[in-house]
Amino acid sequence: MGTPPAFPLPRTCPFAPPPDYARLRDGQPAFQVRLPTGALAWVVSRYADVRALLADPQVSADARHPSFPAMGVGERETAARNRPFIRTDPPDHTRIRRMLQAEFTARRVRDMVPGLTAFAESLVDEMIATGPPVDLVSVFANRMSTATVLNLMGVPTDNLEFFRDVTRISGGRGSTAEEAQAALGNMFRMFNELIDRRLTEPGEDLLSRLVVNHLATGAVNRQELMSTIGITIVAGRETTTSMIALGTAVLLENPDLVTALRADPALLGPTVEELLRLLSVADSIPLRVATADLDVGGVRVPAGDGLILLLAGANHDPGVFPDPERFDPHRTNRHHVAFGFGIHQCIGASLARAELEISYEVLLRRLPDLRLVVPVAELELRNDSATFGVEAMPVAW
Ligand code: HEM
Structure with missing residues (x-):
């Protein structure tokens, strides 16, 4: 094998995985790449392999492994130090995840729908009051997603940009360990004060329940x-x-x-699933380490090596999703892995689905002439972060 290619590979079209994924998938089931940190890791891009490895107990998510394949030095060191449960294994992972599980049930999410809809409507009211053009990312998408999770937690929503910056810096591939830890430190200081207050004056929010039922009992530490x-x-x-x-x-x-969606709201659910598959924005979030020698479609991955399980690769595997680049809400196979698979599968999936359905429905209903101001090919793509996205998306109506 020649020199390992550099990873991550950039997307060129916002609606499709990096073009090289198809070549990787057709070439070898597991392929060694060089990360920005200088480390080597294996990327896996076929659907069956990605799912099997996500469910394999011989594959660890623990960021403390020396070859944990974080894309940036900052992300690697802060994940190993702070140990967010997404980057841990059982039994720690099981204990923390159980504590949150009851808060993310389909029923809880259903109860949130009226509030989420009213909030989306209020954001569109503001867009209308401002007048076109507006940047849909900062004015609608960022506020909808950030305020939703902060409200759920019981964290004040007066500075949404602060959380955008923390996410950017802590997950940014170019951040140093000091920059990433400083950004997280600012956020942790805020949480520390909120926790102190909840210990004496608990409220109705998720943070209060976590403080009262889990911190005060010693089930988790601060x-x-x-x-x-x-x-x-x-x-x-x-x-x-x-x-x-x-x-x-x-x-x-x-x-x-869009015309069909306006006539038949039942199409919204399948449309959201197909968008999740097509866009696969969390493509390279599942980072793992092999804890035993593994056979990935005939390729030997030695114990101790880093693994990146490409969700966009899996979701665009033509053997599973024929003509994968085509956007087709009528596909019969809905078993995409946009939310991952196995024990770390996204705990917020039901909430995310509700946020997406509500956002698309409200935008299309309230702004019948909604349109992009610049062609898709000119949108500035964000390839340097753990989640793929666009920097800004000016729209008019
Ligand atoms: C469309 C939006 C979303 C996508 C595409 C997404 C994707 C993912 C993926 C792929 C994973 C698994 C990572 C891995 O295996 O290493 C994950 C885990 C996780 N997600 Fe999401 N997510 C979304 C929205 C949300 C929301 C709204 C929340 C919470 C409010 C959330 C909270 C989490 C948490 C806490 C984990 C870690 C779960 C664990 O390790 O057990 N996500 N997400």
């Missing part, structure tokens, strides 16, 4: 609680922001579907 709140906010906002913005762009490029 550091674990802070990194759990932090990762839930970070994981919940950037992904959903990207999906709201890019999903809207895909819809606007498919006017026949």
